[in-house]
Amino acid sequence: MTIPNQQQILVASEAGDLAVAELLDGQSLPLVDDDQVTFVFYGEADSVVLRHWVFGLPSELQLQRAGETKWWTLTLELPLRSRIEYKFAIRQNGHEQWILDPQNSRVAHDPFGGNSVIHMTGYDEPEWSISQQGGPQGTLETWELTSSALESTRQIRVYLPPRYRPNRRHRLLMMHDGDDYLKYSRLATVLDNLTTCWEIPPLVVVLLNPHDRLREYGADQRHAAFVVEELLPEIERRYPVIGEPAGRCLGGASFGGVASLATAWFYPGVFNSLLLQSGSFAFTDIGNHSRGPVFDPVVAFMNQFRDAIGEPAKRIYMSCGVYESLIYENRSLVPLLQGAGIQVKFEEARDGHNWENWRDRLRSGLTWLFPVPRWFYYE
């Protein structure tokens, strides 16, 4: 089926709403044709604006009304293999309402709700992130731990993999924002699939969840003390994990990346490896930053860290979307870490600061950090 373009929509609109509807009948919306995407909205509005999370594009992109119809369109050129999240802002009678694209069934969820999603040509949702019917599944256990460092009781969730054997020592992965990783990045499914096809060894995965996220994950020493001095010994008491740095990895995304890096820096020699996704590694060379007060402790930490990196870990996997403002901070960190003798794998994706970007990089990150039984296994 030929994919119509914006010009054809405008021409059809001269014959009215129905003619546009007929032109678009059977098409998957938005219209994606190689590196062109045409957004289409139908409805009453004074204006329609594309709200997106692509750093580098103008933040407000107006859709154009197709003649006298209720159809609105906008064509953009976007790189192949991109994955973009967006909403429409509908302005009418002085009010503005942000909505999902009603014609696009593809939605990505996050703690703030959801966004519509475009998959540009060449992007495919990874098969290993999709639940396999009847495939082996790990199990989740939940228990509580009272923390002196955080002066509160925390709910701890632990993922035990397929092929979990109490008589075998497992590698340990501790993930910040663990429940969000489960819910929005399908972490359990990814772990099930990668474990089942021998791409990673069976991992015990501890899922950390904050109470006051921006404070606790903003390079807070109390959080680090909780993780290393309270939670880690309890995990090693309860589960058969390799109780050595070589068996431990700490990870997270965004502020969770900061929390991971800061914890490893406050307690060097505890974690051999880190998984840092779109870390909020804001820093200043001189003067003040402009990211708002929640970043004050982060910037203070990162400035300190960049001055004296030490050896927070031996191997670090980093990923970041090229449509995030944080791409520059992440890129600039790589040579510093490498210069300190740390083995770094850094990957960029044509995606933004979101949970599906982090999901899509998990295979690469986990298989690099936890190499590689599959090479030797032939079923």
Added chain:
Amino acid sequence: MPASTSRKNDDPQPLLLLGEQRDQPRLQTALERWKISGPVGLVAAGWEEDENDDLWVRDSIRNPVINTMLYELADELFARDPAVLALLRERQDHLRELRDVYQIQLQHFCAIIRGLLIRRETQRTVAEPLDLTFSQLRKVDAQYLTSVAGVIRKYDRELSPKNRPSIVAYQKVVVKRLATCQALLIAGGHVGVLLNRLRLSRLLNQVPLPTIAWSGGAMALGEVIFFYDHFHPHSGQETELSRHGLKCYRGVQVFPRAEQRLDLHQPVEMAMLAGRIVSRSLVMDNESELEWSGKKLIHAVNVREISADGLLKEWRP
């Protein structure tokens, strides 16, 4: 083919290699063809702690199955005689050092060959340099194989598996377990672990039986073992030689799980593989079979050969 009742070590036993079995097992058909109705021994040591996860084998054949539990028995041996485990770990460290150097060599030679193969169609001057580089890579492979064999021999001398009481006791338990068996089934799994347990137990020498081996099991019984995975998440992992296998068959190099492991539609990658291997390179999938009677390869089903130009063609012996 009837089951052999002979236990002489030099009697060549019938051998059948199969592709992956777990999803669509063909073991029953093979056993019927050989008219074997009695107990069969199972080696699943490649699955390590999961070697007793053998219900699917038991369900797929009518013969009684005796699981040798080679992996578990070896763990018991290591507990009784920790020096064996210490020597094997030391050997592993030594082999790892060799492998590190080998992989550096591989990266460079494979990059050159890949570059030349890509130009082969359009540049007439490529043929000679390509032959030369393939020949150098085969030398690198051969040298690595010799070094690995040397290390294994050195540690074998120290381990002395034919005379060390703890290892001899281990071997005797295995022989006893297989006393009533009419055939041997060898499953896949971790090929290195499987090969180590088979060598330590000397099972194939001590209890020669008609054997059906699949996937990683089939690899362990060959002349040399290659590890391969074109779909490895981190590019740069080149197909690598591991070590000599048990040499139960010769003249062909089998690549089980081909659909999952090899980029069969990329002639450059497939030509890279075939060009390194002196034997015939044969890809095996779920329904593939290769059968030997004694030393003679007599039967092949759904087996494809990788040609020098990287294309696949049906193969018959």
